[in-house]
Amino acid sequence: MVHVVNDIQISPDRLMRRVDELAEIGAITGPRGHAGSSRLALTDDDRLGRDLVMTWMRDLGLDITVDAIGNVVGQMPSDSGLAPVMCGSHIDTVGTGGRFDGNLGVLAGLEVIESVMSAGVQLPRPLAVAFFTDEEGARFPPDMLGSLVYAGGMAVEAAQRIVAVDGTGATVGSELERIGYLGAAPCPGPAPHAFVELHIEQGPVLEQMGRRVGAVTGVQGISWTAVELRGVSNHAGTTPMSMRCDPMFVVGHMTAFLRSVATEIGAPQVATVGRVELHPNLINVIPASATFTIDVRHTDDKMLREVEQRVDDELRRVAADEGVSVSTETLARFEPVVFDERVVATVVAAARRRGEEPVVMPSGAGHDAQMLARMCPTAMIFTPSIGGISHNPAEDTSVADLALGCQLLADVMLDLAADRHFEHEGIA
Numbered sequence: 001m002v003h004v005v006n007d008i009q010i011s012p013d014r015l016m017r018r019v020d021e022l023a024e025i026g027a028i029t030g031p032r033g034h035a036g037s038s039r040l041a042l043t044d045d046d047r048l049g050r051d052l053v054m055t056w057m058r059d060l061g062l063d064i065t066v067d068a069i070g071n072v073v074g075q076m077p078s079d080s081g082l083a084p085v086m087c088g089s090h091i092d093t094v095g096t097g098g099r100f101d102g103n104l105g106v107l108a109g110l111e112v113i114e115s116v117m118s119a120g121v122q123l124p125r126p127l128a129v130a131f132f133t134d135e136e137g138a139r140f141p142p143d144m145l146g147s148l149v150y151a152g153g154m155a156v157e158a159a160q161r162i163v164a165v166d167g168t169g170a171t172v173g174s175e176l177e178r179i180g181y182l183g184a185a186p187c188p189g190p191a192p193h194a195f196v197e198l199h200i201e202q203g204p205v206l207e208q209m210g211r212r213v214g215a216v217t218g219v220q221g222i223s224w225t226a227v228e229l230r231g232v233s234n235h236a237g238t239t240p241m242s243m244r245c246d247p248m249f250v251v252g253h254m255t256a257f258l259r260s261v262a263t264e265i266g267a268p269q270v271a272t273v274g275r276v277e278l279h280p281n282l283i284n285v286i287p288a289s290a291t292f293t294i295d296v297r298h299t300d301d302k303m304l305r306e307v308e309q310r311v312d313d314e315l316r317r318v319a320a321d322e323g324v325s326v327s328t329e330t331l332a333r334f335e336p337v338v339f340d341e342r343v344v345a346t347v348v349a350a351a352r353r354r355g356e357e358p359v360v361m362p363s364g365a366g367h368d369a370q371m372l373a374r375m376c377p378t379a380m381i382f383t384p385s386i387g388g389i390s391h392n393p394a395e396d397t398s399v400a401d402l403a404l405g406c407q408l409l410a411d412v413m414l415d416l417a418a419d420r421h422f423e424h425e426g427i428a
């Protein structure tokens with residue numbers, strides 16, 4: 001069946017105006033002068049970002065629901081009673097965020113819906129766009145928290161009890177209430193007919209391969225652990241090396257160990273120590289305690305479990321040698337997710353209709369789509385990241401690639417609304 005390329009034309013200018021306006025909220029300037037955003041989940045800046053996107057949803061006349069974990073869904077008015085084709089992502093950022101991570105998928109969804117509504121196109125079922133709470137998990141772990149609860153992967157009461165890692169004692173529930181986003185809609189949310197997320201790749205693959213589109217097959221497994229080490233604080237000048245119980249030594253050893261394990265295993269294995277806190281954190285005091293985080297990921301869960309075990313064994317061995325006590329807490333653990341091949345094939349076909357040969361690839365980063373995949377046929381569209389940079393104000397993608405990604409989101413959503421994904425056996 002020859003598909004007529006859908007005649008919905010998105011407006012790149014309108015998309016970029018919204019990207020720029022949202023980026024101004026929590027605006028930061030990176031060390032090399034790049035403009036980024038810092039809107040940690042459920043902070044005042046996150047609230048301002050939410051308010052702005054909700055205003056755009058209201059201006060479009062969308063039916064808006066806010067649920068008990070603060071997820072917001074804007075749906076085209078429809079008396080069909082049919083589940084929507086949903087797109088979306090997140091608008092919370094890491095503390096040194098860029099302008100596109102998450103934001104692109106939400107604002108492109110708004111752009112697609114506005115384009116469809118202004119073209120007066122009648123669809124078999126409505127379209128919807130969502131932003132999910134706390135995708136980054138940087139302030140309230142785990143990541144993808146809002147979409148996890150939306151998909152029924154965590155009870156909303158348990159999620160509301162999660163305490164911020166910043167030592168303020170704030171909880172998800174107290175912050176939702178404080179910023180006015182403790183919504184009435186129940187969790188889990190209603191299953192969409194299908195879900196597709198447009199997102200920047202946040203890595204180097206598309207740029208290195210000279211391609212403009214990624215058809216994402218799934219998301220690798222993610223394991224986050226917080227480690228607390230307690231040693232003996234002492235004088236840096238008088239304590240012989242043989243008498244030290246130094247938690248920072250264990251942190252340093254484990255950081256090097258993680259790098260050696262990831263190097264030995266090779267791609268796609270990755271390992272990161274992203275947060276280290278020392279007490280008392282003074283130049284001439286052997287630390288009393290150290291807390292640090294371990295982020296390890298792999299597309300194969302068996303391999304990921306092996307790495308988790310090796311890391312835990314080495315941590316306990318080197319801590320015992322150093323006379324340092326260890327306690328660990330799992331902050332996030334998500335198995336690898338494989339997206340619906342028919343939706344991936346729909347992304348591939350849409351890209352080819354636009355003259356682009358996509359890279360069929362897994363995602364190294366976590367995304368809300370990996371949670372929605374528990375509820376409905378789901379896939380993602382990647383657009384290139386310049387220099388592979390993300391979680392950094394220098395995060396950038398060309399306007400032409402952003403516009404192509406948004407146009408493909410429109411194409412795929414219209415295909416999904418007409419159930420054309422069911423014509424695909426798999427990824428051709």
Ligand code: HGY
Nearest residue numbers: 135136143144365366
């Ligand atoms: O951690 C991640 O992969 C995502 O950015 N939350």
Ligand code: MN
Nearest residue numbers: 101102135367
């Ligand atoms: Mn993201």
Ligand code: MN
Nearest residue numbers: 094101136391
């Ligand atoms: Mn991110």
